[in-house]
Amino acid sequence: MTTEIDYGRLMHRAMRSLIRDVLAEVAERGLPGQHHFFITFDTHAEGVEIADWLRERYPEEMTVVMQHWFDDLDVTDDGFSVTLNFGDAPERLVIPYDAIATFVDPSVEFGLRFESQDGEEDDEDDDAPMAEDVEDPEAHHDAEVVSLDSFRK
Template sequence: MAQEPPAQDQMQYEAMAQEALRGVVKAALKKAAAPGGLPGAHHFYITFKTDAAGVSGPTDLLAKYPDEMTIVLQHQYWDLAPGETFFSVTLKFGGQPKRLSVPYAAVTRFYDPSVQFLLQFEAPPSATASAPAAPPAPAEQAAGAEGDEAAKIVSLDQFRKK
């Protein structure tokens, strides 16, 4: 008896899952932007593709990080404005305040080391080149193994077809 080939995912569940998890990033940034800022020891490491469509900031800064950049939202950030499709924030680089705007679709990693929470996303296509992107670092390397508690890692790999 011949086996039927697996059905194609015309619902695009992978893309829907990525979009839903990016909603977690948006919700976390909205909490951080509320009066009082980040609660407790929470802080964020946000990695994004600097060459993704919609990323904007000072050209000298983006040129220094032509592929990917990680920013930290902890003590010194200003004017955090999480929108529906992107967020903007002012950070100091070399002592100078610089404003960045990043679409949520450009985010490749979101990490809160205070609770060992990590989300990883597939890299968006480059806005300037069609060269393949380097594979993201394994979640275990990005999260580290701080303290006795194991890192809480949410990865979409477990849901992918093999």
């Protein structure tokens, strides 16, 4: 039995559950209004499936945009898969929730950041950059990733 409650792990699990619920609703009903997502993920995390050319171009992390065109969004308990258009070349991506570094909906200034992908919390790194928008560079919007720490009093 542990001597402490691992709030960081529990918070990450809750945040990933929120992402799953949002994506499941979008898979069922589509994106409402101006909502769209920037999702940054570790391209080498366990379970990530992307085309070799994408992994070569983005060897560490990649940000995709789900906005104007996406297809076959499938949401599971462990992650999601979606087909996105990269310069008129549709590509299927499989992204486990554990691979996600940031999830942002700039239309409502909402964002989640997972500070560490290896299970250790690192509250000092609030300046981690988002990767380049590769799905639709013309649709790039400035967005601020909001750390949950900013809401603490």
